[in-house]
Amino acid sequence: MILVELTEVPDTALPVARLKEHLRLGTGFSDDDVQNALLAGFLRAAIAAIEGRTGKVLLERTYAMTVDAWRRAERQPFPVAPVTSVISVALADAEGVAATLPAGSWRLETDAVRPCLVIPGFLPPIPTGGSARIVFRAGFGPDWAKVPSDLAQAVLMLAAHYHEFRHETALSAGCMPFGVTALIDRYRPIRLSGGF
Known part of the structure; x- marks a missing residue:
C-alpha cells in the first residue's frame, strides 16, 4: 500500500x-x-x-492510496480516518492502463476508526501485476x-x-x-x- x-x-x-x-x-x-x-x-x-x-x-486534505491487492474481498480499509469522501476508484493493468469505476458502483463506509471502501458483493479483481488507486478526502475539517x-x-x-x-x-x-x-x-x- x-x-x-x-x-x-x-x-x-x-x-x-x-x-x-x-x-x-x-x-x-x-x-x-x-x-x-x-x-x-x-x-x-x-x-x-x-x-x-x-x-x-x-486538517482536511486529498490523498491517493494505491494497493496491488485488496486487504479483504468485500471491503478495503483506509489507513487513516476520518475519511469524508471517495473521489475516484481506478484499476490499472500491468502496463499502467487504468479504468475508472463508475461512482455509483462503490460507497464509503464511514467509521471513526477504520473507514472502508465497499462495493456490493465483492471488490473487482485487480489485474495481475496491476493496482487499484483510490483518491479520497480525509480530515476533521x-x-x-x-x-x-x-x-x-x-x-x-x-x-x-x-x-x-x-x-x-x-x-x-x-x-x-x-x-x-x-x-x-x-x-x-x-x-x-x-x-x-
Whole structure:
C-alpha cells in the first residue's frame, strides 16, 4: 500500500496565532510576524507527528492510496480516518492502463476508526501485476476549529516543545512529551494483527 498526500494544509489553516499565545510571545511590535514561518514549520511537524501516531487526519486534505491487492474481498480499509469522501476508484493493468469505476458502483463506509471502501458483493479483481488507486478526502475539517480540542492542544504542546528544543540534537528517537502522549493516547490505533 502506498499513501500519497495530494494536497497540503494551507498556511492560513494553521493556528499560528494560537501557538504564539501558547508560547506567550510578545505582541505589538513592528516585527510581530517575523517568526510566523518558523512557527508554521513547527506546527506542520507537530501535526505530522500527531497524525502519524494516531492515524487521524487533523486538517482536511486529498490523498491517493494505491494497493496491488485488496486487504479483504468485500471491503478495503483506509489507513487513516476520518475519511469524508471517495473521489475516484481506478484499476490499472500491468502496463499502467487504468479504468475508472463508475461512482455509483462503490460507497464509503464511514467509521471513526477504520473507514472502508465497499462495493456490493465483492471488490473487482485487480489485474495481475496491476493496482487499484483510490483518491479520497480525509480530515476533521478544513479549519482548526473542527479539530477535536484534545488533539488541537496536543499539537500546540508538541509545537511548543519543538520551539523550546529547536537547537537540541541529542533527544532520542520517538521522544514525545508525556502530556502530548496522554492527550493522544485514546486515538492511537490498536492493532491485533499484522494488518491495518
